[in-house]
Amino acid sequence: MLGDGIDTIIPPIPDTTVGDWLLLDRTAPTRSTVLNRSSVFERRAPGHDRKLQLIASNVDTVFIVSSCNKDFNIARLERYIALAFEADVTPVILLTKADLCVDPAPQLAAARAISDRVLVEALDALRDDIVARLSPWCATGQTIAFLGSSGVGKSTLVNALMKKGVAETAGIREDDSKGRHTTTRRQLHFTSDGCAVLDTPGMRELQLTDVGTGISELFDDLVTLAGQCRFRDCQHESEPGCAIRQALDEGALDMSRMMRWRKLAAEERFNSATLAERKAHDRSRHKMHRSIQQKEKW
Ligand SMILES: Nc1nc2c(ncn2[C@@H]2O[C@H](COP(=O)(O)OP(=O)(O)OP(=O)(O)O)[C@@H](O)[C@H]2O)c(=O)[nH]1
Numbered sequence: 001m002l003g004d005g006i007d008t009i010i011p012p013i014p015d016t017t018v019g020d021w022l023l024l025d026r027t028a029p030t031r032s033t034v035l036n037r038s039s040v041f042e043r044r045a046p047g048h049d050r051k052l053q054l055i056a057s058n059v060d061t062v063f064i065v066s067s068c069n070k071d072f073n074i075a076r077l078e079r080y081i082a083l084a085f086e087a088d089v090t091p092v093i094l095l096t097k098a099d100l101c102v103d104p105a106p107q108l109a110a111a112r113a114i115s116d117r118v119l120v121e122a123l124d125a126l127r128d129d130i131v132a133r134l135s136p137w138c139a140t141g142q143t144i145a146f147l148g149s150s151g152v153g154k155s156t157l158v159n160a161l162m163k164k165g166v167a168e169t170a171g172i173r174e175d176d177s178k179g180r181h182t183t184t185r186r187q188l189h190f191t192s193d194g195c196a197v198l199d200t201p202g203m204r205e206l207q208l209t210d211v212g213t214g215i216s217e218l219f220d221d222l223v224t225l226a227g228q229c230r231f232r233d234c235q236h237e238s239e240p241g242c243a244i245r246q247a248l249d250e251g252a253l254d255m256s257r258m259m260r261w262r263k264l265a266a267e268e269r270f271n272s273a274t275l276a277e278r279k280a281h282d283r284s285r286h287k288m289h290r291s292i293q294q295k296e297k298w
């Protein structure tokens with residue numbers, strides 16, 4: 001835990017995560033008050049109960065990193081943007097390895113076309129002045145994080161930002177209640193300008209679950225159009241009065257973008273529905289167990 005003149009390890013506080021601000025109770029730290037979050041990344045636990053886990057809170061800007069070459073994929077960028085919107089975090093796309101492209105202009109244009117709410121920068125993470133390029137989002141008191149596939153340059157960017165500053169590590173001690181202690185280290189660095197750089201393993205495992213709102217925000221024009229279809233449950237295939245089809249026919253809507261929206265929404269529904277189904281299944285199994293136990297008592 002870090003604060004004004006504070007750099008210490010405190011026992012875990014339930015329902016807190018890296019990035020949280022505490023009103024510290026010095027005598028009983030676990031009874032500290034967690035301040036309201038401006039944003040929060042969550043994910044489903046991979047285990048049996050699939051509980052919602054807090055990954056990081058109060059991130060202001062998330063840099064969605066992709067290289068201009070091999071990794072460049074609009075659908076993947078859209079997926080990360082939906083995650084950011086869902087978390088209430090501002091996404092900024094960084095296209096790395098511009099130096100390895102003959103001309104990054106086509107990728108830059110394609111990324112800029114994703115949403116007028118998302119800024120895009122192309123850069124050479126090894127040679128550009130990263131501190132200067134990212135300074136609009138890295139002012140004092142800001143918190144930033146990075147998302148992106150392996151090898152796209154996230155660590156390179158974090159290291160470039162930290163060159164000027166001191167790396168700080170906040171440790172959280174976790175007690176597994178069996179008397180054994182495991183210490184997990186979560187990375188929270190501060191630049192010399194006082195910008196918090198959040199670099200946690202959990203950010204790498206974010207999934208597309210419960211991000212319906214984020215997807216609708218990113219594709220809000222399509223959501224509006226779909227609302228104008230004659231049928232509420234229009235599949236936008238061959239139904240009469242389909243506003244989406246009409247926009248496609250008129251050339252006002254890009255077919256591939258429409259397909260990506262449908263794919264993303266379907267994937268999200270599948271992931272989330274599976275969870276709901278699991279829950280329903282677990283509940284009925286639990287009930288069954290209970291009724292068996294009760295019968296056994298009789
Ligand atoms: N030429 C060039 N190489 C880059 C650039 N950005 C990153 N690299 C190189 O790409 C490789 C992977 O970069 P990393 O920063 O480790 O990538 P990462 O996203 O942190 O990868 P993970 O830790 O696996 O998630 C390294 O060898 C970097 O030097 C760039 O803009 N241009």
Ligand SMILES: [Zn+2]
Nearest residue numbers: 229234236242
């Ligand atoms: Zn339709």
